[in-house]
Amino acid sequence: MNLLSWLHLPAFLFLxxxxxxxxxxxxxxxxxxxxxxxLKLGCGVALGWLYQHYLNIGPNWxxxxxxxxxxxxxxxxxxxxxxxxxxxxxxxxxxDVSEVxxxxxxxxxxxxxxxxxxxxYLLTGNSYWGSGLYLSLFSFWGSxxxxxxxxxxxxxxxxxxxxxxxxxxxxxxxxxxxxxxxLFMGSLCLTVGLFLKLYKTESSAESGKxxxxxxxxxxxxxRIKFFLAAVLVVLLGTYVLTKxxxxxxxxxxxxxxxxxxxxGLLGGGAFAASFAHPTFNLGFFARHxxxxxxxxxxxxxxxxxxxxxxxxxATLGSVLLHAPEAVGQMLSRPFLWEVGPLSYQxxxxxxxxxxxxxxxxxxxxxxxxxxxxxxSFLAVLLVFFCVAGVxxxxxxPNLGSLHRYRAPLLPFFLxxxxxxxxxxxxxxxxxxxxx
Numbered sequence: 001m002n003l004l005s006w007l008h009l010p011a012f013l014f015l016x017x018x019x020x021x022x023x024x025x026x027x028x029x030x031x032x033x034x035x036x037x038x039l040k041l042g043c044g045v046a047l048g049w050l051y052q053h054y055l056n057i058g059p060n061w062x063x064x065x066x067x068x069x070x071x072x073x074x075x076x077x078x079x080x081x082x083x084x085x086x087x088x089x090x091x092x093x094x095x096d097v098s099e100v101x102x103x104x105x106x107x108x109x110x111x112x113x114x115x116x117x118x119x120x121y122l123l124t125g126n127s128y129w130g131s132g133l134y135l136s137l138f139s140f141w142g143s144x145x146x147x148x149x150x151x152x153x154x155x156x157x158x159x160x161x162x163x164x165x166x167x168x169x170x171x172x173x174x175x176x177x178x179x180x181x182x183l184f185m186g187s188l189c190l191t192v193g194l195f196l197k198l199y200k201t202e203s204s205a206e207s208g209k210x211x212x213x214x215x216x217x218x219x220x221x222x223r224i225k226f227f228l229a230a231v232l233v234v235l236l237g238t239y240v241l242t243k244x245x246x247x248x249x250x251x252x253x254x255x256x257x258x259x260x261x262x263x264g265l266l267g268g269g270a271f272a273a274s275f276a277h278p279t280f281n282l283g284f285f286a287r288h289x290x291x292x293x294x295x296x297x298x299x300x301x302x303x304x305x306x307x308x309x310x311x312x313x314a315t316l317g318s319v320l321l322h323a324p325e326a327v328g329q330m331l332s333r334p335f336l337w338e339v340g341p342l343s344y345q346x347x348x349x350x351x352x353x354x355x356x357x358x359x360x361x362x363x364x365x366x367x368x369x370x371x372x373x374x375x376s377f378l379a380v381l382l383v384f385f386c387v388a389g390v391x392x393x394x395x396x397p398n399l400g401s402l403h404r405y406r407a408p409l410l411p412f413f414l415x416x417x418x419x420x421x422x423x424x425x426x427x428x429x430x431x432x433x434x435x
Contacts, residue, residue, distance in 0.1 A: 005127040012133055019141055024148070036166035037140055044136035044177035048128060055343065067178045069103065070110075070117055071128045076100045077118040078126060091115070112223045113180045128178060135182040139175045140166075142189030143411075149193040150415070153200055154375050159427055160418035164411035165189070169350055174407035180224055185408045187221040188232070195236040196377060199243060228388050230280065234273075235387075238265040239380050255376075282316050285391075290314040292395030300398045305338040307397040319394065326393040327386055330406050331413075334399050347403045357414065361421035372420055385412040 016037070023033045051065040080099040081088035090096035092115055095106040104110040117131060124130030143165040151158030165171065175185035194217060198210040222229040242262040246252040252261060273280035290312055300306050307329055312322055332355070334340060336348035365371060392405040418424070 005125045005130055008124045008130055012137070015137060019144070032162060033144070036144070039167065040136050040140040040172055040176055041133060043173045044132040045129060047173060047177040047179070048132060070113065070178050073103055073114055074117045074121045075126060076102065077114055078121045081118065081122065109180060109224050113183065116183065117178065132177040135178060136176040138186040139182040142186035146189035146193040149196045153196060154378065156372065157378065157415055157419045159424050161411070161415045163418055164414035168410060168414060170403060170407045171411055174404045181404065181408060183220065184224045187217050187224065188408055190217040191221055191232065192236070192381065195240065199240050199377060227391055231387050231391070232384055234266065234269055235380050235384050238262055238269060239377070241265060286316050286319050287314040289319060289391070289395045293397060296395065297397045305334045305340050305344060305399055307333065307393070307399065307402070309394060312394065319390065322394060323390045327389045330389050330393040330402060343400065347399065357417050357421060360423070361417045364422045365420060374416065378416060381412045382416060385409055
């Protein structure tokens with residue numbers, strides 16, 4: 001590691017300081033902030049180290065998993081950028097690849113990821129580890145921002161959100177370091193948090209400000225995973241629009257009528273979008289899901305546990321028919337007893353933890369004989385979780401990949417499951433005992 005790899009640290013520490021300044025004055029917030037931040041940064045380092053030493057299939061960068069493939073490709077871009085800075089600007093703005101031969105096509109999200117990653121490599125002196133710190137920090141910033149908004153507007157769900165977004169193992173691990181998922185997690189949480197602020201504000205000036213902040217977040221989210229970005233923006237955009245209409249139309253004050261309006265806007269939006277671009281056609285989505293499923297299945301080691309949807313067809317009806325199974329498999333596979341490599345056993349342990357949290361939630365609800373009030377905003381996020389779960393599970397028979405893809409989505413489900421279970425009450429009792 002050369003001197004240039006260390007010169008960026010003051011800038012990194014300054015960003016940490018700015019983020020720390022946003023921490024409120026509530027009891028225990030600062031210890032939670034530092035613990036969660038150090039855990040996130042540590043996971044970013046651990047991810048690279050594990051792929052380099054234990055999860056690789058060969059000695060060169062491209063045999064050490066996606067994270068080190070990004071490193072190898074970013075080095076190509078940075079080398080060419082130093083030799084020809086004018087070309088680098090064309091690479092950033094016009095997708096010019098005349099100076100380098102890259103692994104990915106210009107339309108792929110992996111190609112796009114090389115743009116911010118190469119910028120970080122220029123900043124950190126080609127340091128994989130230093131660049132990973134910035135990506136982990138961005139992911140943490142988004143998570144911390146969203147947890148803060150949920151804690152402010154829905155206090156009963158604040159503790160659960162902190163556990164789900166800041167401390168749940170796979171969410172912290174896979175959304176860290178040099179992976180697209182770190183950018184996805186950060187932009188996803190920032191987008192959701194800003195939509196929540198937009199929904200809650202009564203000021204037109206503040207609404208305009210939040211929309212301006214939303215635009216780059218949505219753009220980044222779109223470039224990383226456009227199909228999930230489309231689902232999220234349509235769900236939350238129509239939700240905010242429904243509130244705006246309800247405030248101006250007397251006959252829409254009823255929650256049931258607002259639900260009907262929201263569903264109508266969703267249906268109308270989906271219908272209009274299907275004509276606006278072939279990508280948003282529901283038939284295209286179904287065909288793309290089946291194509292991805294078959295393509296990835298061919299490359300999957302079938303001796304390891306994997307998902308199988310032999311009856312899946314390229315129709316919307318077939319996708320809907322398989323949807324409940326897809327969400328269930330995403331939450332439960334691999335099982336702890338399934339034979340597989342050590343990494344699969346670790347996934348199985350987390351799935352066991354997830355099962356116990358769901359079981360505790362069910363037992364608590366049976367004991368209380370009622371469901372707590374669920375804010376409509378969180379209900380919409382649960383819809384997003386289910387739809388996104390189907391879209392990432394059906395095309396992904398490889399359980400290792402699926403575990404990584406589900407990581408940024410899980411907290412939306414876990415926030416409700418944990419909040420409805422006994423853990424918040426246990427946490428309050430523990431805090432009172434030590435307070």
